[in-house]
Amino acid sequence: MGATPSKDSQWTGEVDGKRVEFTYDRDKDQKQLRYRYKKSGRHVKIDGDNIIGLFSVPRGGVSASSLLYVKGANQPPDGKNDQQVPTFRSLVATGLPEDFIQNFRIDTKLLDLQQEAVAQSTDTPNIHVIVSTLSGTGLAKGFFQDVVRHVLGHIGFREGKDYLVHHTRSSTTVTEIATSVFLPRANDGVPQHIILLSGDGGVLDTINALLSRPQSPAYVAPVVALLPMGTGNALAHSLGISRDHTLGLATFARGTPKPLPLFRAAFSPGARLLVDESRREERLHSEDGTPVLYGAVVCSWGFHAGLVADSDTVEYRKYGAERFQMAAKAALFPEDGSPPHRYRAKVSVLRKSADGGEKWEVLEREEHMYVLTTLVSSLEKGFTVSPDSKPLDGRLRLVHFGPMGGEEVMRVMGLAYQGGGHVKEEAVGYEDIEGMRIDFEGREDDPRWRRICVDGKIIRVEKDGWVEVRKDPRHVLDILNISS
């Protein structure tokens, strides 16, 4: 619709009041707007990957657009120390190529939201920005100050009136806001929008708070715009939110809300959440006496859970996503020269049966290295743990293999960094499942080997304990997503 036939059509217009000639390259993989000032001859290029979006603005009867974009953006945050946030830029243009406008126009839904917010501005705003100050290497605060705030201002949202900003002050801030504000309003049928500057942890805390009490019939799922500021950012990488250079702002501006698929992990009564670098333990939320934790990314046991747990320290966090590989090496090549641990438990898988029902089956293997169920394709940038998973497809997949030497684990899991080739290895099991259960049956004495990871949180199960994971059909949250 509206596309011009030639690849490099030229259009005459203005940028911030100066006459220019536009050229729009729209290769499948790389879109680029270029313009040349008529007077000075100066050339400017704006990559599609840097564009947040554009919307119409009145300019004395002429159709003009306000274009929002970033400059100097680093690739998606993976928590490297030297990372910086991009710089915000904007311009007002007339005469932009029609197909450029089509490609980057901010969805009217966001602009409707602004109208809605303005209409409700006498009440408490229902647009919230959560800045998770300790996510990743702490870029969220600067990104909000330097970029997000300006984007919201340009769209017409006023801080304090149309939206509220919450900076996390402790590990429970997100849970507190979600429990005290998002949940009651969602249950009252109020549409809410949450701009979340965090890693996967902020999403996990929000989901669990929203599921901590029953949903009313009037429940309206809040819409989350995830601006990935964590370390792994599994959701953002898997949904393609981090594909461009805007750190989630393009998805915020131009994405469509879609239900976020969930799983429910239920645990034996003595299971405890490990916090504060495993120095303290806490009880989980319980449903009819059963401790539960909901997740949207991963539930694992064995090598993966161990390396997430071991690397969640202030010291390791300085290394960003590299912390996972550093902890992996430490687990695979213990200092005393011994081989990696052989994890012992009974693992059962819930599969669809031929009669359309479901059936539990016990894995034959009694010793394990890697047992991981996931709803997403990537657990960190470039780490495709489940290559068949499609964004928000709601399929739970199991990746598993038995004990191997450290070098062999490195080789096999190295293939996950090459597009997910590990799942083609003979030693690796990979399947679509309905659920999974691990019964420890007293087979592991050391509590270290009974740690379960749910979306980055670590739960330690008692010696005779168990965990059972199942897909959960409830729709509690929408997440903005741009389908590719």
Ligand SMILES: Nc1ncnc2c1ncn2[C@@H]1O[C@H](COP(=O)(O)OP(=O)(O)OP(=O)(O)O)[C@@H](O)[C@H]1O
């Ligand atoms: N001010 C704060 N004080 C203490 N804890 C905080 C504070 N702000 C955030 N946190 C905690 O830091 C953790 C950050 O988790 P989050 O998932 O957002 O980032 P990450 O672990 O770096 O990324 P990912 O989960 O994507 O790998 C959460 O547990 C959150 O509760």
